[in-house]
Amino acid sequence: xxxxxAARPALGRDLRALLxxxxxxEHITGGLVVAPDGLVIAxxxxxxxxxxxxxxxxxxxxxxxxxxxxxxxRGTFPMAQFASVSGTAFLGSTPVGFIVLLxxxxxxxxxxxxxxxxxxxxxxxxxxx
Amino acid sequence: MVFARIWHRLGGRRRRPPTSAQxxxxxxxxxxxxxxxxxxxxxxxxxxxxxxxxxxxLLAGSLHMTLxxxxxxxxxxxxxxxxxxxxxxxxLGLARLALEDGEAKTCRDLLSRALARYxxxxxxxALLDVARDLAPSADPKRAATPVLVxxxxxxxxxxxxxxxxxAPTPAATQAPAAKSATLADxxxxxxxxxxxxxxxxxxxxxxxxxRGPRTEAVAARAVKLARIATAVLARSGFGPLRHAVxxxxxxxxxxxxxxxxxxxxxxxxxxxxATAVSHLERVWGSCRSELA
Numbered sequence: 530x531x532x533x534x535a536a537r538p539a540l541g542r543d544l545r546a547l548l549x550x551x552x553x554x555e556h557i558t559g560g561l562v563v564a565p566d567g568l569v570i571a572x573x574x575x576x577x578x579x580x581x582x583x584x585x586x587x588x589x590x591x592x593x594x595x596x597x598x599x600x601x602x603r604g605t606f607p608m609a610q611f612a613s614v615s616g617t618a619f620l621g622s623t624p625v626g627f628i629v630l631l632x633x634x635x636x637x638x639x640x641x642x643x644x645x646x647x648x649x650x651x652x653x654x655x656x657x658x
Numbered sequence: 659m660v661f662a663r664i665w666h667r668l669g670g671r672r673r674r675p676p677t678s679a680q681x682x683x684x685x686x687x688x689x690x691x692x693x694x695x696x697x698x699x700x701x702x703x704x705x706x707x708x709x710x711x712x713x714x715x716l717l718a719g720s721l722h723m724t725l726x727x728x729x730x731x732x733x734x735x736x737x738x739x740x741x742x743x744x745x746x747x748x749x750l751g752l753a754r755l756a757l758e759d760g761e762a763k764t765c766r767d768l769l770s771r772a773l774a775r776y777x778x779x780x781x782x783x784a785l786l787d788v789a790r791d792l793a794p795s796a797d798p799k800r801a802a803t804p805v806l807v808x809x810x811x812x813x814x815x816x817x818x819x820x821x822x823x824x825a826p827t828p829a830a831t832q833a834p835a836a837k838s839a840t841l842a843d844x845x846x847x848x849x850x851x852x853x854x855x856x857x858x859x860x861x862x863x864x865x866x867x868x869r870g871p872r873t874e875a876v877a878a879r880a881v882k883l884a885r886i887a888t889a890v891l892a893r894s895g896f897g898p899l900r901h902a903v904x905x906x907x908x909x910x911x912x913x914x915x916x917x918x919x920x921x922x923x924x925x926x927x928x929x930x931x932a933t934a935v936s937h938l939e940r941v942w943g944s945c946r947s948e949l950a
Contacts, residue, residue, distance in 0.1 A: 566723035582784030583893045590886045609904040611887040616896035
């Protein structure tokens with residue numbers, strides 16, 4: 530998965546296609562690409578999850594991490610994961626916005642993080658001027 | 659005569675300059691294509707022609723936020739509100755900027771204004787839930803204020819001090835840093851850890867290693883982050899935050915929390931996740947015992 534994403538830099542421009550690739554990961558149940566202002570760029574979420582409030586919060590979380598994560602004084606973050614007992618939210622930071630993936634508890638966190646990291650890198654390369 | 663006719667035809671074909679509305683539409687298209695700087699330039703040009711455009715200032719604010727230009731975004735949203743006092747997107751944008759700045763009360767006021775006018779505004783409602791949950795002590799700006807009294811002594815540490823006489827014992831008079839060092843010994847912090855913070859849900863610091871003038875603010879920000887993350891998880895249909903891993907450029911922060919406390923440990927990037935998580939769980943167990 531990560532290789533597929535990394536090998537197609539053009540994919541980084543098409544954020545819907547990029548999200549669709551990430552949604553193929555096992556035990557990933559939803560995904561979202563949101564601009565830093567909170568507007569949804571692409572979404573593929575379970576029916577019971579509303580895109581607008583989630584995107585507003587995800588953008589707020591992303592900005593908080595960019596400005597001052599727990600490590601706080603040391604600049605930007607490429608990726609973060611937030612877990613509860615019933616599921617995990619993964620968040621990646623790119624120049625055009627934040628990629629959010631929702632995973633079941635049995636999702637392979639390392640595999641998801643690796644794929645998300647690759648996707649973030651792909652977006653960076655595609656949008657570099 | 660012929661020349662005049664040709665000149666007239668060429669002149670007739672000459673394009674009229676686009677209207678500001680057309681420029682805003684074009685800027686929106688550029689934005690959708692991810693050409694944010696180009697879009698922002700076009701909006702700025704269009705706003706020179708039509709400075710009273712709510713749409714233009716709103717688009718400018720949105721673009722500035724996307725470009726992470728918070729100050730300019732704030733100016734744009736304020737201009738929108740000067741033109742239309744209850745414009746919901748401008749109120750939401752300013753509320754988000756206020757939350758970024760640690761101004762939870764301002765954030766709540768702005769969102770309340772938006773919801774009073776537009777009760778069906780899910781983004782504003784979701785953000786208001788977070789801002790309401792942020793206690794004043796979890797406001798990083800307040801926490802950044804220089805503390806004039808010594809930092810709180812860990813409750814469990816104070817309770818274990820020997821009470822032989824009513825006179826101050828050496829332990830009771832030792833500097834907070836020394837007490838912290840004692841607790842650090844008991845917690846057996848991993849040597850690889852670059853920073854350890856243990857706090858209550860209201861951001862009251864129980865323990866920090868190392869501890870500096872900005873440690874209280876760092877703790878407050880960690881609590882704020884945990885609140886927002888919990889809200890994201892809730893909106894995703896999941897339970898409250900329990901673990902987090904945040905990769906930074908130079909280090910990775912591991913977070914563990916429950917309803918009563920929050921612990922963060924920061925490690926260099928070369929420490930494996932398995933090692934870091936193992937340390938985190940062990941220190942978390944020790945921290946929770948100290949609080950019990």
